Amino acid sequence: MRYIFILTVLLLSFNTFSQPISWVEQTSGLTTQLTSVSVVNDNNAWICGYAGRVLRTTNGGANWVSVNAAPIPLTLDLHSIFAIDSMTALVAGSGSSSFLFRTSNGGANWTQVFTETGGFINSVQMGNAFAGFMMGDPVGGRWSLWGTTNAGLTWDSTNFYLPQAGTEAGWNNAFFFEVTSGVWFGTNNTRVYKSLTLVNWTTQPTTGQVNSYAIWFNTPLTGFTGGTALLMTTNSGLTWVSPASPLPGTANLSGITGFGSQWVVTRQASAIYLSPDNGATWSTSYTAPAGNFRHIAKSRANNLIYYGVRSNGGISKGTLLVGIEPVSNIVPDKFELKQNYPNPFNPNTTIEFSIAKNSIVKLAVYDALGREVNSLLNSELKAGEYSINFSAADLPSGTYFYKLSTGDFVQTKKMILVK
Structure with a gap:
């Protein structure tokens, strides 16, 4: 299966920028x-x-x-x-x-x-x-x-x-x-x-x-x-x-x-x-x-x-992770996983989340049986706000879950793919 994702990052500093x-x-x-x-x-x-x-x-x-x-x-x-x-x-x-x-x-x-x-x-x-x-x-x-x-x-x-x-x-x-x-x-x-x-x-x-x-x-x-x-x-x-x-x-x-x-x-x-x-x-x-x-x-x-x-x-x-650009110096005050949009979607949707401090971050997508179908992210990120454009072109219609995990935070949300 092939997935396309674009990560847009709001970083604390613009002086240097790493591609995670x-x-x-x-x-x-x-x-x-x-x-x-x-x-x-x-x-x-x-x-x-x-x-x-x-x-x-x-x-x-x-x-x-x-x-x-x-x-x-x-x-x-x-x-x-x-x-x-x-x-x-x-x-x-x-x-x-x-x-x-x-x-x-x-x-x-x-x-x-x-x-x-x-x-x-x-x-x-x-x-x-x-x-x-x-x-x-x-x-x-x-x-x-x-x-x-x-x-x-x-x-x-x-x-x-x-x-x-x-x-x-x-x-x-x-x-x-x-x-x-x-x-x-x-x-x-x-x-x-x-x-x-x-x-x-x-x-x-x-x-x-x-x-x-x-x-x-x-x-x-x-x-x-x-x-x-x-x-x-x-x-x-x-x-x-x-x-x-x-x-x-x-x-x-x-x-x-x-x-x-x-x-x-x-x-x-x-x-x-x-x-x-x-x-x-x-x-x-x-x-x-x-x-x-x-x-x-x-x-x-x-x-x-x-x-x-x-x-x-x-x-x-x-x-x-390609397509990463710093767009602001705003640092969020809490961890948060937001609802994807649009939802339902076909086949593209955007997932946004906030990281309150430098953390090892994992973002994964699971099917209705709890099987991981894609690991979108598994890397250390600086504090910031992030957006991933996720394409499920190769997945069948159905209910999926996406989970954000850090050392201090875990949150899961549901999304629906309709083809």
Whole structure:
């Protein structure tokens, strides 16, 4: 079923404005640790995890299908996955040696395309359908850096020489690759490495943070990295400094993504944090019911869809709420869910509600049997007045209920769809 909604927001301040992300839990069918996610578009995404697990969805996460098969051993922990498209993916795993597997038929069959004795691949990414790069911990005193120009069928390390400094190593998914901007990857040595050419490398100190567990750039100039605290750059990593406001929480970072001035960050804990203003302010976008986040990624097709994967096999899907505009600085003095209008309706109706203070807000629609037919909103909102235009074009005629829930308030109202 497809639903269209527009959220208009009356905010306390017009200086910065975030687009909330509505989160829902999805079913993986697993309890093993999930470590990496790659999102092709709104419908197609791939996930990997421990014990050789690979999952794939072609319907936006409504169903996740296990597609791990020989020669991927169930004893191999997988740490990084990149989906080129809905059918083609690369997944890396490491034990006493590192391995890379490739499928071109949706995971029905896999081929081992790379191995390195004593290696540990931290991340594999493609810049386009043909050109990609892979980063692993140093072997024999040099970083394990590999490139492909044929969609991952073969890999070559010629000219990709970067000597190891001391005993330094990298981190799973602490890697950012964009064809026009270059490559950055994190280490446990108070530095990140950057290259524009993949031949010549520069060292960028992360003073104050020994580890850089995750790294992401929204623009060629602006990026975030960090270990237990975030660092920010506005000059392509020449200098890394603390953002205007610290990220909430204390656990190690596990994932960073975003677009424009908006950032989505996870720690190895249960919360997802959101900043609309390059780290000037932070809020909790979502708190998972169990498990700790290991990685987060957004759709490469747009900025609308997000997935976070967790240590207990949990999957959280986020949908960016588009069409949001601040229209007033009025702050209501109470929580309130108003009657939709028109009512009865066919098929569009407007639902308005007021939030008296910053809150985690859930707005859902239920049928007459109490079954949830849509979660319109599940995110932290600032105090304000909100309006959602809800389309029930794909629902049958009947009586429906919509419920607003916050930590301090629950209210339900009835609406009637007549076609």
